[in-house]
Amino acid sequence: MALTNDIKLPSDEELTVPQEITLSTPWFKAVAPYMARKCEDEIKEFMLRRREEEDPRKTLKEGREVTACGVKFLQALKKSCNKEVDTYASCIDCGSSKLYISKCRPEQRYLDHCVEENLKIERPPLGYFSKIHVHESSHPPPAPIFRDYKKEAAEVLHSLPEDHRMRKDYRRFNDWRISAFEN
Amino acid sequence: MSKGPQYQQEMPPPGGYRKFNWERTYPKVLWRPGVIIPGLVGCAVFGVYQAYYQKKHRQTQKFEDRDILNAMEPFISAERDREWLRLLKKNREIENELMKDVPGWKTGTWFGEPVYYTLGEKWWDPAQLEIFAHSPRKSQMDEMLFHHHSEYSAPKFYDKWIPEVLGRYIW
Secondary structure (H helix, E strand, O other), rough: OOOOOOOOOOOOHHOOOOOOOOOHHHHHHHHHHHHHHHHHHHHHHHHHHHHHOHHHHHHHHHHHHHHHHHHHHHHHHHHHEEEEEEHHHHHHHHHHOOOOOOOOHHHHHHHHHHHHHEEEEEEOOOOOOHHOOOOOOOOOOOOOOOOOOHHHHHHHHHOOOOOOOHHHOOOOOOHHHHHHOOO | OOOOOOOOOOOOOOOOOOOOOOOOOOOOOOHHHHHHHHEEEEEEEHHHHHHHHHHHHHHHHHHHHHHHHHHHHHHHHHHHHHHHHHHHHHHHHHHHHHOOOOOOOOOOOOEEEEEOOOOOOOOOOOOOHHHOOOOOHHHHHHHHHHHHHOOOOOOOHHHHHOOHHHOOOOO
C-alpha cells in the first residue's frame, strides 16, 4: 500500500501483549487441539472478523483476546500435565521430519487422559478443525461500501487543466507502452 | 594255449566293489512355473493390498497434520498481524528518517504521486519490495525460499567446520 503518513497505524500499546505464545512446533502441535477447543469462542470471533474486515488494524483487540486465552490455558496445563506434554512433544520431535503426530499414539493417549481428568477438555475427533463451524457473532458484519466511481472520475477529470491531453507531464505512466504508435 | 609270462593284475576284491549310482542325475527343479507364477501373483496381490493401506495411512497422516495446523492457525495469525503492523510502522519511520532532507518527497508516494489511485479507504498490504526495503537481504531470501529448508533448523554437527564466510549463505 505504500503507507503514507496520513494512514493511521495502531500505537505500540495496541501491538503489545503482556505474554506472547512462544512455543516450539512440537509443543504447539501437542497442545493445539486442546487449546483451540478451549478458546473456541474467541477464535471463531477473531477469524470471522478478520476475514470480514480484511484489515489487520481492526482486529487487534480480538487477536489480543485469543492470545490471552491461549496463555491462560497453557499456564493451567503446565501446572497439571507438564510431564505428559513434554514426553509427547519430544516424541513428535524425534518421530518424523515432518513432525507428524501419527508416530506417537501411546503418548497421545496418556495426554488425552491427563487433560480430560485435570482440565476437563475432550480431544476433538479427527477432522474437527477442518469442518465448517457456524458462529453466531454479536458483532454485525461490516456494511458494504458502495463507491460512486462516476462521481469520483468526474471530480478528477474536472480538476485537470484544459490542455491536459497535450501536456507530457499529465501522463506519467504507460509512456513506454504507447509512445511507439501514439503521440 | 601256451601260458605266457605270469603278471600280477589288479583285480576287484572278492565279492566285487560296493554298489554306487552311476545313473544320470538331473538337478531338482525348484523354480518351475507352478511355483513362480503363484509367487508373482501372490506378491502382486500383497503389493496392491499394501499400496491401498499405505495410501490410506499417508492420507490420514497428512490430513491429521493439516487439522492440527488449522487448530494452530488463529494463534499464529494473531501474533503475525501484530508483528506485521510493527514492521510496517518501523519501515515508515525509517523512510521518514531517511528522506526528511529530500525536497518534494512524501512518505509512501513517489514525490507526491500516490502508488494506488482507486483504493480509497481500503487496506492493502505493501508489496514485497517495500516490506524488505530496509531489511537485510538474508531475511528476504529466508521468507521467499522458506519451503526450501527442512523442519530442523538448529545447528548441525558439521556447522563448526564450515567457515563463516560460506556459512552465512547456507542455512
